[in-house]
Amino acid sequence: MTPEGQQRGAEVLRARGIDGLVVIGGDGSYQGANKLSKLGIKTMGLPGTIDNDIPFTDFTIGFDTAVSIVVDAINKLRDTMTSHERSSVVEVMGRHCGDIALYAGLASGAETILVPEVPFNLDEVAMRMQENFRHGKRHSIIVVAEGVGDGEEIAARIAELSGIEPRVTCLGHIQRGGTPTHNDRVLASRLGDFAVQKLIEGESGKACGIIKGELVTTDIDLVTSTKKEFNMELYNLALRLSQ
Template sequence: MKRIGVLTSGGDSPGMNAAVRAVVRKGIFEGIEVFGVYSGYQGLIDGKISKLEAGDVGDIIQRGGTALYSARCPEFITDAGQEKAIAHMKEHGLEGLVVIGGDGSYRGAMALTKKGIPAVGVPGTIDNDIPGTDYTIGFDTALNTVIEAIDKIRDTATSHERTFIIEVMGRDAGDLALWAGLAGGAETILIPEQAFDLDDMIDRLEKGKKRGKKHSIIIVAEGVMSAQELANLLSEKSDTETRISVLGHIQRGGSPTARDRVLGSLFGARAVEALLKGEGGQAIGMVNNKVVDYDMEEAFKLKRKVDMSLYNLSKELSI
C-alpha cells in the first residue's frame, strides 16, 4: 500500500487534528503518500482530495475542531454516492482510507471495505459512545469544558441560593453527563440509559434543603429531555425555583487536553499500521489502557454500556 487517504466525518471533536497529524506523519515515516479528504464523505464524493506533506499538518495538534473540515452526507448512504466516492479515490490512486468520526462514520467505512477499499475507523466523538473502546477522542476535552462551566454556575447558584439545571450533550449516551456530574458534585444526574423518578428527585432536593443546603446542581443529558422541560416538571410538582443553562456547542470546541492529543496520536498511528497489514473494516480503540484494533462490524453488534457504578456512586455522594 503506497497511497492512503484520511478524512474526518460527523460532529467535530477536540483531538481530531492530532489524529490527522499522526496519520500523515506516520504514513510518511512508513514511506506512504497520504492524501487529505476535505469535508468528510461529501468531499470524497466531490473529489476534494489533495496530498498532505509533513508541514501541512504542523501546528494543528493544539487546535480544536478539524483542519480537514466535516460535513453530514446523506448521499453517501446510497450506493450511487459510494460509487462516486470510490471513483474519486481510484483517480488519486488511494488504496486505503482512515476515517475519524463516530458511529455513522464507521458505517461508511464498513461500506467502503465491503466494496474493496480497505477503511479503518478512529473514534472521534465527545459522546464516548463507540462500542469496543473505553474512550473516544474528544471526550476528555468536552468533559473538562463541562466541569469548568459547572464550577462557574455553582458560584452563582450559591450566591442566589438556587437550583440550576444544566443541559449537556448526549443524545443516546450519558457518559458526558455522568462523568461531569460526578466530577462537578451534582446532586442529580439524568442519563438516557437510566430511568429517573421525579418524585425521588424532588425528595432528594427537599432533604438537602432541610439539612441547610442552599443550592443544588442537576445535570441532564439532552437525550433524556431538555433543561426547560425538566424545569417545567419540577415547577408543576414542587416549589423548587430553578434556573437553566444549556451548554450547547461550546462543549465541542476548544484546545484538546493532553489526553486527547495523546489518544489522537496513538489512534492515528495505529490506523496506518492496520492499513499496512491490509486490514480493512477495523476500528482502533483503547481497552484497559492498551491501544487495540478490532472488527467494526462485530463491535456494532454490541451495545455500548454506561458504567452504572459511577451513577450509583454519584447518588451515594450527593446525599
C-alpha cells in the same frame, strides 16, 4: 448513501492513488468506512465523537475535552448558585448516551444526574432537593443529558413538585469547541499512528479503540451493530457521593 455513490467514492480513491483510508467519526462514518472496505478500499475507523457512544473503546476522541468544558461551566455556575442560594439545571449533550452528563456530573459533584440509560423519577429528585434544603444546603446542581427531556420542562416540573425553582443553563454547542485536552491529544496521536500501522500490515474493515490502556482493533461490522454498555458502577458512585 447509495451503492452507486459508494462505488463512485471507491473509484475516486483508486484514481487518486489512495491505498488506505482512515475514517474519523461515529456510527455514520463507520458505516461509510465499512461500505468502502467491502468495495476493496483498505479502511480503518477511529472513534471521533464527544458523546463517547462508540462500543469496543473506553473513550472516544473529543469526549475528554467536552467533559472538561462542562465541568468548568458547572464550577462557575455553582459559585453563582451558592452565593445566591439557588439551584440549577444544566442541560448537556447526549441524545442516546449519557456519558457526558455522568462524567461531568461526577467530576463536579452534582447532586443529581439524569441520563437516558437509567430510569428516573422527578418526584424523588424534588424530595431529595427538599431534604437537602432542610439540612441547611441552599443550592443544588442537576445535570441533565438532552436525551431525557428538555431542561426547561424538567426544571418547571421540579419547581412544581418541590417549591424550589431551578435556573436552567443549556450549554449546547459550546461543548463541541475549545482547545483539546492533553488526554484527547495523546489519545488521537496514539490511535492515528495505530491505524496507519494496521493499514500497512494489511488489515482493513476494522475500528481502532483503547480498552484498559491498550490499543485494540474490532471488526467495524461488530462495532456498528453493538450498543455501548453504560457504566453503572460510575453512576452508582455518583449517587453515593451526592447523598
